[in-house]
Amino acid sequence: MERLQPPDLDNLTPEQEAVAQAIIAGPRKAVIGPMRIWLHRPDLGQHAQRLGQYCRFDSSLPPELSELAILVTARVWSSEFEWSAHKKIALDAGVSPAIIEAIRTHAEPPFENDTQRAIYDFARMLHTDRKVSDAVYAAAVKELGSEGVVDLTGILGYYTLVSMTLNVFEVPGEGPPEMT
Template identity: 30%
Template sequence: MARIPYADPEAPENREAAAYIVASRKKLGHLHRMLLNSPPVAKGWIDLYDAIRWKTELSGKLRELAMCQVAAINGAKYEWAAHAPIALKEGATQAQLDALPDWSTQGGLFDAAETAALALCDAMTRHVHVPEVIFAQVKAALPPREVVELVVTVAGYNCVSRVLEALEINGEDPLS
C-alpha cells in the first residue's frame, strides 16, 4: 500500500489537473493519482514527461531501454511494468530486456548507440557523475540534441523511480 492516500480526482481542487492528465494520458494511473495530491506538480509532471516521451528525436527503442534500465537498477517494479511492454513495441527484444541490468556482460545484444546509452544510464543512476570515456562514447553515437534528450530521459526516470519507491506506489493498490 502507498504511504499516503491516493488523491480523489473528483475533489474540486483536483478536477482541473485530473482532466489535464487524462487529456494527455487517456487515464489516471496510480502515479498520477498520487501526484494529484499536489495539482501544480501533477500538471508540471505531465508537461515534462510528455516532452521526454513524445517530443524528442531520441529513438523510442533507446528511450525505453534507458527507462527500463533505470527501473531495473532502482528496483522500481511499477516503472518496469509500465515501460517493458513499450520497449518491446519500440523494437527492443525480450532478450535485451532480460539482459538488464547486467547488460554489459551480454555480448552482441546491443549496438554501439545502445551500449553507450546503457553505460551512461548506469553511471548516472549508480554514481551521478559520468566518466569522460563513457560520455565520449555517447557523443560519438548520438548528435548533441539526442545526447541532451538521453541525459534528461535518464535523469527524469530516476526521478520517477524515486517518487514511486519513496511513496511505495503500487499498481495493484486499490484507488478508492
C-alpha cells in the first residue's frame, strides 16, 4: 500500500503555507522530512516545528550532546533518514567518528567523558525500558543538572516523534543535514 505523500509545496492551503513559511523563516530554511508530512495537519506541523526548533537549536544542551542523543534515538527507531541527516551534524558538532560508528553498529561507544556516557545511558534506557533507573537519572542530573535532564527528555521525545513519522510514512533514508 502506498503511504501518504507530502503535499505539493506549490499547491498548499493557506494554513499549510503559513506553517511552511514559519519553517523556512527559521533556522532550518527548508520544509523537508517529517515537516512535509506534518503539513497535512497544519496545527500539528506548527507546534511540532516550534518544539523541534527549541530541541535542536535552543535547548540548554550544547550541539555535541544533543546530537549524541538524536543519533541514539535515530538508531533505536531505525530511522535512516534521521540517521543520515544527523550523522554529519554530529560530526560537525564534535561527536567522534568512533562513537558514531559504535552507535550505528549497536556496539559500546568509546566515550570521551562522563557527560557523553550519561546521555547515552539515559537515552538508551529511556527508549528501551520506557523509564530510567535511579542510578542513570542521578548520573544525568550530575552531568547536566535538572534543567538539562528536562531538555534531554524533550529532545528524546521530539526525535521519537520525528523518527516515528519518518518510519510510518516511509520517508527515504538520505536526509540532508538541515532536515530537522
